[in-house]
Amino acid sequence: MKTFWEKIWLYFDYRFKISDLAQLTKKKKVPEHKYSFWYYFGGICLFLFIIQVITGILLLLYYTPSADSAFESIQYIMSQVKFGWLIRSVHSWSANLLIGAIFIHMFSTFFLRAYRPPRELTWVTGFFLLLIFLAFGFTGYLLPWNKLAFFATRVGTDIVGIVPIIGEKLKTFLLGGKVISNATLPRFFWIHVAVLPFITVLILGVHLLLVQTLGMSTPIGLSDREVKEIPFFPNFVLKDFLAWILILGLIGILCVFFPWEIGEKADPFASAPPGIKPEWYFTFMFTTLKIIPSKILFIEGEKLALFGFFIGGLFWLLIPFLDKKAQKEEKSKLFFIIGLLILIYIIVMTLVTYFFPKL
Amino acid sequence: MKRRRFIDFLLGGGIAGTIITFLYPVLKYIWPPKQSEVIVKSVVAGKINELAPNTYKIFKFGSSPGILINTKEGELKAFTAVCTHLSCTVTYDGDTETIFCPCHNGRFDLKGNVISGPPPRPLEAYNVEIVGEKILVSKRT
Amino acid sequence: MKRKLIFIFFVLLIGGNLSGEENNCIKCHMELEDELKAPAILFENDIHREYGLKCNDCHGGNPSVEDIDLAKDKTFKGAPPRNQIPEFCGSCHSNPNYMRKYNPSLRVDQLSLYWTSQHGKLLRKGDTKVAVCSDCHGVHGIRKAINPKSKTFPWNIPSTCGNCHSNKELMKEYGIPANQEKDYRESVHAKALYEKKDLSAPVCNDCHGNHGALPPELTSIAYVCRQCHLSSSELFSSSPHKTAFDELGLSECEACHGNHKILPPTDEMLGIGEKAVCIKCHEVDSKPYNIAKLLKQKLNNYLNRIDLAETLLDKAQKSGVEVSEPRFKLREVNTILIQVRDLIHGLNIKEIEEKLKNGNKLLDEIIEAGNSALKEVKFRRKGLIITLIFIFILAIALLLKIRQISKK
Structure with missing residues (x-):
């Protein structure tokens, strides 16, 4: 005689083929070695993204995307709605942690050369996910409609305007007009909660599918003795889970001790406060544009810098196809140095923004 | 065997507790607040x-x-x-x-x-x- | 825009030619040097020129002829000596029929006022060092008083008067100090004028008069201050101080607030402390002395409670709790504070206590709101601790589980 629970199990198993799937996960193995630590950041990114989705959905309940009432609705969430302060702070804090985790994930993937065949497309989709989440950050930052966000967005979109040929058009499309105004807010909201999530689901789906089907790569040059294999379920999953709840605790502490501020309501007609800068993850580009001479030979400095970032981004995207040595399972010193220089450049420029704001 | 059961108990309890501590604020959050409207510019x-x-x-x-x-x-x-x-x-x-x-x-x-x-x-x-x-x-x- | 300018230029050119012939005074003087050229240049921006007046309207002569001897005909007056300047300007400015043509609202009593001023009186006695019209208004570059470049525009007046009155050598002869301008520049009025750019703040002439300038009499100082500080003055008049000051021959406002160097008033002026003005007259342990002490105590208590409320709200806000509601109430508390500071001039103890009572009631509510906001902070921390405990248990359990599985 089968128990009640067994009956239910059989009903669903017959229709969903769960046991086949379970069989598959049982067989699945994950390599473990001295660099394994870095492999958890992918999972952390996924977890933070899930938090963003949940808190984002919750915030939609009370947030109103119009210049008249956006700031007031955030104020309302922070003061009147029970635990509104928590939900909003979690959303803001984990957004920042997410961007940080993506950068760590990306550079660890780079230095461990996990992009070698057959995982080139995992790298490419990952690169696009980075761009998408930067766009999430950029659009989300404006939504509270406070003074700092307003002017930081103005600076940010001014940069878009420098891009040759399409710059002005792109800027007008983003801002809903020639300059940032009350019309900008609904657009950013639309991009933030509809356009980007849709694209994310597609690309993230491919990214995760590739990770599952291809499995995790083993760094070049590790001998068989140095690499163990552990079962994906439950060993690796439990470890992932441990990392996730530690991050959860960290977010909780950040939110209680440093609730995200509301600031002052944006006034499109006020003059910009001094020392305005974008969110930290854009500052390395922002500072580069700020300190570059206005003319280099006969080209405008800003345009040259933008072109540089474009070429740099393209190079970064195509890394798996350019690094011929990695394709032959060899470590390339050249690519190591290039990656290191890019990392140092980003760190130095970011530090310069905060420690030498007058530069 | 006993030790294993203890760990499973701890694991289950931990998960349940964590879920409750996170569900509580969320449920409170979605419940309509006292002042049920946003006060806007006018x-x-x-x-x-x-x-x-x-x-x-x-x-x-x-x-x-x-x-x-x-x-x-x-x-x-x-x-x-x-x-x-x-x-x-x-x-x-x-x-x-x-x-x-x-x-x-x-x-x-x-x-x-x-x-x-x-x-x-x-x-x-x-x-x-x-x-x-x-x-x-x-x-x- | 450009077209418009050209048009205006031509209108001016034609208009200028129609209204009169060439001005040969200017033409010649422009070719001269230094002090003979200066009037011709300065006159460019002169208010009299704007009204269409020319050199001969004050100085006589005939500007239409080129020959210098013919131009300086019988009517030519040249520059008047200092002692004749008031009459020189007054010949037009005291003539209502003449002035009406140009500016019907302009007063015509400047000259008669001038003769009543200290400056005018001394000039009559033959002292030509005193100020005459041109010393304050300038010569040939004269502008309307509402023009910010004018020597008589509010924020230029202290230096205009100071030109002479800050000159120690000069003032010594008259036995008056020369520190008024310096004192004034440190005063609350100067702060309002120069820092807040508040043109309604008083300058020298608002208290001393301009054309009829005299130091105000002791008893009239209060009336001078009253022009702006109406409420404090009225309160003072109703206070017991009024009769006492009159009997003692003390000037009203000035006795406590000083004159040129009127500093921003502080709460320290009340009470029995070192900077208190009450103890200038009242002896230790006299009845008024004790009232001063009591009032100061009450005011201090109120101030301390405002401080407390502000710190509470700040603390709560820093911890991320919304406190805009009690902050709103705090504004009313500050309104009451400012009213109480004013009421002190009236010394109606009952009224002051009543006001403070209302304020303290509001403060009770604010402090309570602040405390409950801090409680909210504590609640958040408690919630966090509970959550962290569960997370901690879960983490330990996971660690143990992982160890257990990997052993197998």
Whole structure:
């Protein structure tokens, strides 16, 4: 005689083929070695993204995307709605942690050369996910409609305007007009909660599918003795889970001790406060544009810098196809140095923004 | 075997506890709050017929007070109630039909201009709109 | 825009030619040097020129002829000596029929006022060092008083008067100090004028008069201050101090607030402390002395409670709790504080206590709101601790589980 629970199990198993799937996960193995630590950041990114989705959905309940009432609705969430302060702070804090985790994930993937065949497309989709989440950050930052966000967005979109040929058009499309105004807010909201999530689901789906089907790569040059294999379920999953709840605790502490501020309501007609800068993850580009001479030979400095970032981004995207040595399972010193220089450049420029704001 | 069961118990309890501590704020969050509306740029300063002619009331406009006046002729006017001299809250003096600051006897006319006393600048006037029963006051843009 | 300018230029050119012939005074003087050229240049911006007046309207002569001897005909007056300047300007400015043509609202009593001023009186006695019209208004570059470049525009007046009155050598002869301008520049009035750019703040002439300038009499100082500080003055007049000051021959406002160097008033002026003005007259342990002490105590108590409320709200806000509601109430508390500071001039103890009572009631509510906001902070921290405990248990359990599985 089968128990009640067994009956239910059989009903669903017959229709969903769960046991086949379970069989598959049982067989699945994950390599473990001295660099394994870095492999958890992918999972952390996924977890933070899930938090963003949940808190984002919750915030939609009370947030109103119009210049008249956006700031007031955030104020309302922070003061009147029970635990509104928590939900909003979690959303803001984990957004920042997410961007940080993506950068760590990306550079660890780079230095461990996990992009070698057959995982080139995992790298490419990952690169696009980075761009998408930067766009999430950029659009989300404006939504509270406070003074700092307003002017930081103005600076940010001014940069878009420098891009040759399409710059002005792109800027007008983003801002809903020639300059940032009350019309900008609904657009950013639309991009933030509809356009980007849709694209994310597609690309993230491919990214995760590739990770599952291809499995995790083993760094070049590790001998068989140095690499163990552990079962994906439950060993690796439990470890992932441990990392996730530690991050959860960290977010909780950040939110209680440093609730995200509301600031002052944006006034499109006020003059910009001094020392305005974008969110930290854009500052390395922002500072580069700020300190570059206005003319280099006969080209405008800003345009040259933008072109540089474009070429740099393209190079970064195509890394798996350019690094011929990695394709032959060899470590390339050249690519190591290039990656290191890019990392140092980003760190130095970011530090310069905060420690030498007058530069 | 015993140890294993203990760990499973701990694991289950931990998961359950964590879920509850996270579910609690979320459930509280989605429940409608006491003040069930967002207060926006225009503020409900009062109801029509609430003010007799030649009287006034102070209302909250954002984070500062505003003054709503029903003139002798029955016209509704609204201004910031923050005196431009030392930020005292002004009142309306029906006798002289002027806005009056009790701190240093500053006086403003019903356009907000300074008539006498130390205030260096006029009072900012707001827009008044009547929607149904409500008197809505908003900033002039 | 450009077209408009050209048009205006031509209108001026034609208009200028129509209204009169060439001005040969200017033409010649422009070719001269230094002090003979200066009037011709300065006159460019002169208010009299704007009204269409020419050199001969004050100095006589005939500007239409080129020959210098013919131009300086019988009517030519040249520059008047200092002692004749007031009459020179007054010949037009005291003539209502003449002035009406140009500016019907302008007063015509400047000259008669001038003769009543200290400056005018001394000039009559033959002292030509005293100020005459041109010393304050300038010569040939004269502008309307409402022009910010004018020597008589509010924020230029202290230096205009100071030109002479800050000159120690010069003032010594008259036995008056020369520190008024310096004192004034440290005063609350100067602060309002120069820092807040508040043109309604008083300068020298608002208290001393301009054309009829005299130091105000002791008893009239209060009336001078009253022009702006109406409420404090009225309160003072109703206070017991009024009769006492009159009997003692003390000037009213000035006795406590000083004259030129009128500093921003502080709460320290009340009470029995070092900077208190009450103890200038009242002896230790006299009845008024004790009232001063009591009032100061009450005011201090009120101030301390405002401080407390502010710190509470700040603390709560820093911890991320919304406190805009009690902050709104705090404004009313500050209104009461300013009213109380004013009421002190009236010394109506009952009224002051009543006001403070209302304020303290509001403060009770604010402090309570602040405390409950801090409670909210504590609640958040408690919630966090509970959550962290669960997370901690879960983490330990996971660690143990992982160890257990990997052993197998």
